[in-house]
Amino acid sequence: MGYLTDLLGFYASYVWYVLGFLWMPRERLFVLYLLTAVGFAYAVYKIHTRRGAGGAGGAGGAGDASSFMGFLFPKQVWSHPSAWLDLRYFFFHRLIGHFLLFGVMAGCSAWAYALVTGGESLAEAARLGDVRSGPGAYAIALGYMIVFFVMSDFIAYTIHYLQHKVPVLWEFHKVHHSAEVMHPMSNFREHPIDNLVYLACIGAGNGLFMGAAAQLLGYLPSMPVVLGVPLLMFLFNIMGYNLRHSHIWLRWPGTWSKVFPSPAHHHVHHSCHPDHIDKNFAFMFPVWDVIFRTYELPEDDRDVRFGVAGMRPEEMDSCTKLYFVPFRNAARRLRRPDTAKPAITPAE
Template identity: 30%
Template sequence: MGPFSLSEWVGEFTDPRKRLFWGYLASAVFLAWLWSLRHPTLPRLWQRDVWFSASARADLKLFIINKVLFFWLRPNLLTQSAVALGVYLFLIGQVNSAGVLASSVPPLGRALLFTLVLFVIDDFSRFWVHLLMHRVSFLWAFHRVHHSAEVLNPMTVLRTHPVEGVLFTFRSVLVQGTVVACALWLFGNDLQLQTIMGANVFVFVFHAFGSNLRHSPVPIWYPAWLERWLLSPAQHQLHHSRLPEHYDKNMGVVLACWDRCFGTWHVSDRSPIPVGVNDQLPDEHQLGRLLLHPFERIVSAIRRRIHQRGKFKKFSEKGLQHEL
């Protein structure tokens, strides 16, 4: 088993816990086809540039680079079990009440509650980290790589700069480790995750109903009332829009409530949207550029500020990405 073994790569498409599981892709294709029957004038999934353009090829390059890089990197990063154990030890060391709620909630209730809470907290943390990626200038430098995609297809979900990948790993590890530890402390050892085909039931439903179309040219929208609660693929496509009025909108993954709370929610625009970044570079999709450009931007921004003001400017100013 190594980063170059076939199973490692095939596993990316055969594990129902991953978004690119073949079953989810198949359901996305099916939904896109149904949508095209109803809206024949809208863009379709099967367009040559969606899959074979320089932008699409760049998605693939980053997927391969990250896959190999993280095979070695991940074991050396913070692990879920270390976080979970640390949090659990802290909790039982403070208040010796492991499993204190076990008897007051039936097993199915415990499982559902745990699964739901994990899903909600995970969804919020994704939103919040995403918000930071947009609002903190040096983070935007890395997240911009994802937004530099000029066409969207399901592989774009893995168009991620490795530095951003490390941050995502930390987020996942901290959230899952902490929630699992807290749940075990509250409910005791007899705790199950509610799953379908091994995936969290809520995550499964999200993916089974076309999560892969979020990164696609097919603008599937929901009724307006539903888009207030669940983000439609079209709302995420709007998030990738080049149009200034769409900047920093719809940061959420599944639930729309976070965007509404933070003032970043936007109803879907039911027409094709130009995607990408406005300061697109001519060689934007070359691998070297994708990997190194974020650092160049950060260094030049720092130099500029030192030169202009003689001191560092606060890095958390809203909208700094467009300056950087």
């Protein structure tokens, strides 16, 4: 009985910890990021009502546009089983992932940094960077932050591209694309193996870059931060980040969408329309998609449909299936490599 009580206490404390994400600036669900997303959603709502456009129809619809709450929480989304699966999976995945993935990115960064610098400690280098001050040091820190995130996003773009193009990796990444409707919790519909590959590669790449910067400058600059979050990432998060996984279509005007990431950019990436498959791999800087000709952003979302083309909904309709079906499918790929075409796409 005592064991059961301890177990229940552990899960209760974990649920409380996850709910605490609302007050953690480093988490995507931080209340300020959610509120700014609601602000952008309200702007979209006002534009729709002025135009008499009803709702953003392609990606799940915007529901009853006669009220903002109906627009923000449409029945088409919240009556769909996929929406509630994302809520269940959020807690399930966070619990499992907390133990499997804790420290992977930091560990890979520290290893790669030591490799470049001849064994120096990344933590010690970061501490020394904190004590430097003055206009010159701040300018260097600002430039370092910009270059860091540009290069990190290039690494992320490359990994993301491979997650779509390498058949075995796609089986695990497909979990994220299996959502048929989206809301902010859909961001967390990810397989641990998918996370592991991504975080390990990003961590190692970031560590190599930081090591090279430390060798060049003689120290590791500290990025300017807001609420403990690097300034550039903070700005990214408050610019409607939580609408990236939602039904609300927000596209920056003109060519700005090729420079700054809009929620619409990621909506197209999740779309299974033939024109949208294998498009928009970039995370923070769509310019990588422009350079490598994977950029696609229509004027509206009439053709945007979330999900994986050709996949039966029941294939991934539970938390356990989201975890174990990718292992089965990946094993089949490995046993029959002749069926795994190098250029496979989500539609196939």
